[in-house]
Amino acid sequence: MGNYCQQVEINDKDFASVSIENRQQPFLVNKFDTKSFNLNISDLRQLTQIESLNTTKSQSPEKVKMVPFNLKLHRKRTLHFESIQDSNVQTPTSQNREFFEFPNGVYKGSLVNGKKEGEGQFFYHDGSCFKGIWKDDMANGYGKIVFQEGEIYEGEFENDQQHGHGKYTSNQVKYEGEWKDSQPNGIGQEILKQHYIYEGEFLKGLKHGKGKIRWFTDGASYEGDFIENQINGKGTYYFPDGEVYVGEFKDGYMHGMGKFTWPDGKVYEGNYHKGKKQGIGKLTTHNLIYNGEWYDGVYNGFGILETQGKVIEGYWDNGIYQK
Structure with a gap:
């Protein structure tokens, strides 16, 4: 019975x-x-x-494994460098010379009414160099800048800001995707050398929105929501030993409702x-x-x-x- x-x-x-x-x-x-x-x-x-x-x-x-840095990996860099000022240098008004001196560097290219216009190359006093398209005395269009510490950005500019699609490379970080106001913003891919690869959404330089990340060190991976560079919201985390967690997260922890499978x-x-x-x-x-x-x-x-x-x-x- x-x-x-x-x-x-x-x-x-x-x-x-x-x-x-x-x-x-x-x-x-x-x-x-x-x-x-x-x-x-x-x-x-x-x-x-x-x-x-x-x-x-x-x-x-x-x-779960935390995103290694809760810091912005991409420093906001602009073209307005004023590390050296020379009050005796005047803004050029003619094109009778190949090089033109400005208060913050030397320019080689075309001028219109004393302003950089069209294709040109600018050598900043701090060691940085920009080559690309200028409009109304500012970088506008496609160009490439090499910063004084060796970092490189190649892509679109708007009013002296990295804006649009572009690629950024330093000794440790590679990012390719959308930019706004000189920061990753939108869809992009970020690779931190010997640490991880991330593909997804960015906001003001931080991983924010939907994305997926895979760590090189042990093969762990996550796909789901991010808030300000950290795992937050709903997603799926794959542990190195084969465990899988599907559910809610808060500040890098499994937190809320979820399903864990061994x-x-x-x-x-x-x-x-x-x-x-x-x-x-x-x-x-x-x-x-x-x-x-x-x-x-x-x-x-x-x-x-x-x-x-x-x-x-x-x-x-x-x-x-x-x-």
């Missing part, structure tokens, strides 16, 4: 000592008569510790708090199912454990069955 099973409604009174979500709404559980198991206390302890602490706490990564088939689906199972959740393995409350990564509070053909319903403390 099997064990006696009765479906009952549990209200707030039954859970006076247990913290549960949405207490205003009752929910249904299958309440089993544990007396029919004929188990003694030693049997219960052995049964309830089978995969409680070992499986649910130690084998679940608490934190390579051997174990699955947890429920609430997370700063990388740990906390709240209501369900763990399914090859030989047990636990559905109930969690705290700090282990069974804690009211829950139902089904294993080896037996069902235990009651309260848990730090992964250990109490009653």
Whole structure:
């Protein structure tokens, strides 16, 4: 005949000592008569510790890999360098010479009414050099600038700002994509040498919006939402050892509702708090199912454990069955 099973409604009174979500709404559980198991206390302890602490706490990564830098990798660089000022140099008014001196550098190219216009090359006093299209005395159109420290930007300019599509290269960083006001802004690809490759949206120089990132060091990857250079929102994280987490994130932690899958088939689906199972959740393995409350990564509070053909319903403390 099997064990006696009765479906009952549990209200707030039954859970006076247990913290549960949405207490205003009752929910249904299958309440089993544990007396029919004929188990003694030693049997219960052995049964309830089978995969409680070992499986649910130690084998679940608490934190996803953080984006290495919460800083802007791209310094905002403009063409208005004034490291050297020469008050004796006047703005040129004719094209009788090949080179023209300006307060912040030397220009080679065409002038119209004393202003840089058309194709030209400007050598700044600080060592930077720009070659490209000028309009109304400012870089407008396609051009290339080599900064004094060796960084290179090649692409579109608007009013002396990197603006439009362009490619930026330094000793550590490569970025190609959209720019606005001399910062990555829009869709682009960023490669940080020996660290990661990121493809997705940028805002004011930071990873912000939808994107995907893969780390070179261990092969971990993430695809989903970013906020100001950090994993925030909803997404999927692939751990190096084959675990997969799909759900909500906050400041680089698994936080909120999510589903964690292990390579051997174990699955947890429920609430997370700063990388740990906390709240209501369900763990399914090859030989047990636990559905109930969690705290700090282990069974804690009211829950139902089904294993080896037996069902235990009651309260848990730090992964250990109490009653």
